Amino acid sequence: MWSFRKKITTSISHVVAVLEHSEEANLFNIGVLDINKKEFLMGECSTESIEQCEILNQLKILNKDNANIQLLVEFPLFFEENSSYHVILSKLPQFTNCEFIHGVFEIDNRRMIAGIGAELDLDNQIENNIMQNKINKLIVNLFEKTHRTSEKIMYLQPNISKCYYKFIFDTEPSLREILLAASVIGYNKNIFRFFFSSGIVHSSQDIVQTLKYNFLQGRVVSGNEVFILEPIDDVTDYNNIDKIYMKYELSKNKYACLEENDKYKFSLLEICKKWKIKLYCENVFNKDINSECVVYDPTMPLIDWLIK
Secondary structure, rough: OOOOOOOOOOOOOOEEEEEEEEOOOEEEEEEEEEEOOEEEEEEEEEEHHHHHHHHHHHHHHHHOOOOOEEEEOOOOOOOOOOHHHHHHHHHHHHHOOOOOOOOEEEEEEEEEEEOOOEEEOOHHHHHHHHHHHHHHHHHHHHHHHHOOOOOOOEEEEOOOHHHHHHHHHHHOHHHHHHHHHHHHHHHOOHHHHHHHHHOOOOHHHHHHHHHHHHHHHHHHEEEEEEEEEEEOOOOOOOOHHHHHHHHHHHHHHOOOOOHHHHHHHHHHHHHHHOEEEEEEEEEEOOOOHHHHHHEEEEOOOOHHHHHH
C-alpha cells in the first residue's frame, strides 16, 4: 500500500516511531523505517526488559555504522514521574543516541507541572519566579529541538498517527499502519511541524472567504506559526464552496479521538484534499514561505508527497 516512487535525498537513514500500547501500561510499540532499503520493521517492547528488546538492540548496531536516526514518540505531554512513559523516554537514548528532553507544563488548579513530576505551588511567589525561569528555558529548548530536523527527537500527541493514516486512505489502520504513518510524519519535517504546532488553523469561514475573496491571502497567524492556504489555477475546485461548512464540522466528528485543536487541523486537511488547496505551515519568524513549508500539495500523488 505504501510505495517509495521518488528518490530519497535526505540524510536521515532511519526513522524510529514509538507509540503507547493500547492495552498494557508497561508495553509500548515501536516501528523502524529504513529509508534507504525501503523496509519497515515493528515490534513490542516491555519497560521491564527494554534492554532485551530485539528491535532496539538492532539500533545499537546501526549507531555503530553511523546511521542517522530520527526518533518520534507519540505520548501524552503530561505524565507522572513513575509512569511507563518516563521509563521509555529515559532508556531510549542508549539505543538511538537521542537526547531525552522534557520541558512541558500546564496550569491546573493553581499548580504547575514542569517537565516530568515537578510540581509548583503558584501561591509561593519566590518559588514561582525561580521555577518559571527554569520552565521558560525548558520550553524554549523543547521548541527548538522539535522544530529542527538536525535534532533527533520529536513529540506528538496520541492518535495523531492513527488519524493521519485515516486521512490518507479513509480507512481504519492496523497497528503496523499506525506505526508506519508515525514514521512518515517523523521523516517529513513539514508534516511534523504542522501537527506539533500549538496554533489554531483556519476556520471553515476563513477557508470560504479565502476561496471567494482571497481573504487575508489565505493566511492565519496563531501561536508561533503562520498557516497559509493557496488556491491553484486550474487545480482548485471552486464548486460547492458553501458545502465547506458542513464538511468541516463532519470532519471534526470523524477525528473525535483527538484534542480540539487537532480536530481543526484534520478538518482543514480534509477540506484541502477535497477542494484541492495547497497548505503551508511555517514558523512566524521565518519570512521565507516556500516549498520547504508545504504540508499538503494537491498537485502531487499523496503517497509521493509523504516521502518527498
